[in-house]
Each structure stands twice: as C-alpha cells, then as structure tokens.
Amino acid sequence: MFALRVTALIAATMTTGLTAGVFGLYQHTVMTGLGRTDDRTFVGGFQALDRAIINPWFMFSFLGALAFTIAAAFLNPGRQLLPWILAALALYAIVFVITMAVNVPMNDALKAAGDPDSIADLAQVRRAFDEARWTAWNLVRTLATTAAFGCLCWALVMRGQFR
Structure with a gap:
C-alpha cells in the first residue's frame, strides 16, 4: 500500500507540474509571440497550436493531474498530507473549470x-477572440496550477517525514 500511496502522489505532482x-x-x-504578429498569423497560428495540443501527451498531463490528485487524496488520508493534497485538488479543480468554461x-x-x-x-475575428481575456484567464490557470504543484511538492516532503 505504501508504494501505491507514494506513486499516486508522485504522479499527481509530476502531471500537475507538467500542466503548470x-x-x-x-x-x-x-501568447506574447503571437500577440506581436499580424492578424492572419495570429489566427492561423493559434488555430494550429490549439489543434496540436489535443494529443496524448498533453491530455495525459491535463486529465492525469486531476485523476492522480484525487487518487492521492484517497490513498493518503493522514492529517499531515491530506490538507496539502486537498488544497492542490481545489486549485486544480478551479483550473479545470476555467479551462472548460472559458479557454476551450x-x-x-x-x-x-x-x-x-x-x-x-x-x-x-481576432478582436472577437479577445486575446486579453484569454491571457488573463490563462494567468489564473498558470498561477493556480503552479500553486497546486507547490502544495503537492510539500505533500511529498511531508510524506517523506511521516511514512
């Protein structure tokens, strides 16, 4: 059971870090680079990037971060670890909702x-897309996933102390 607990926590940490x-x-x-381009390049470039990001590597990280963090919470119920894992889960849940409700x-x-x-x-078309809005919500996602990653890193540190 120890190996499964640690594996879930490591997988949650790694996939959350990759997504961050x-x-x-x-x-x-x-977005900074695309923002400096003409309208045709912006629209075509963003469309190409958005099609390319839907791939097994990204989807494993993006969905895996949620799934592995849930698993880590169930498998590591101790009061030393659980608050950090639940904080990471709450932050990542916010990211997931923002992604599905705004960015996608x-x-x-x-x-x-x-x-x-x-x-x-x-x-x-570019104005209707609203780069500023997309980037503002992406900043929230960036900060929240980075904070979730930090929480999971700390949970790993705590895990090492409290086997």
Whole structure:
C-alpha cells in the first residue's frame, strides 16, 4: 500500500507540474509571440497550436493531474498530507473549470471562424477572440496550477517525514 500511496502522489505532482509548465509557456511565450504578429498569423497560428495540443501527451498531463490528485487524496488520508493534497485538488479543480468554461470555448470559436485564407475580416475575428481575456484567464490557470504543484511538492516532503 505504501508504494501505491507514494506513486499516486508522485504522479499527481509530476502531471500537475507538467500542466503548470504548459500554461506558463503559453502565458510568457506563446501568447506574447503571437500577440506581436499580424492578424492572419495570429489566427492561423493559434488555430494550429490549439489543434496540436489535443494529443496524448498533453491530455495525459491535463486529465492525469486531476485523476492522480484525487487518487492521492484517497490513498493518503493522514492529517499531515491530506490538507496539502486537498488544497492542490481545489486549485486544480478551479483550473479545470476555467479551462472548460472559458479557454476551450474561446479556442473553439476561433477555430470555427475557419481557414484564415477564407476569412474576410481577420481583424474582426481576432478582436472577437479577445486575446486579453484569454491571457488573463490563462494567468489564473498558470498561477493556480503552479500553486497546486507547490502544495503537492510539500505533500511529498511531508510524506517523506511521516511514512
């Protein structure tokens, strides 16, 4: 049982950290770089990135962070670890809701606009996407997943002290 408890906690920590890294990279690099491009490049580039991110690597991290953190909470019920794991779970649940309620619908709307070569008013499509809103919510996701990662790291430290 010890190995299963530790494995769940390590898996939760790693997948949460990977997801925090993805959101952080979008925050400080991808959106900053795309923001400096013309409308055609922004729309086409974002559409391509959004299609590419739906892959087994990302989905394992994004969904795994939630699943493994839930598993870690059930498998590590001790009062020393559980508050940290539950804090991470609450933070990640917020991230999951934001992703599904804000970022994914915005991404889907931009993809639904069609091929940039067939869009008559690319500037309007870009304005309708609202980069500032997307980036603001992504910042919340970045900070929350990073905080969740920190909570899980601390739970691992605590786990090492209280076997």
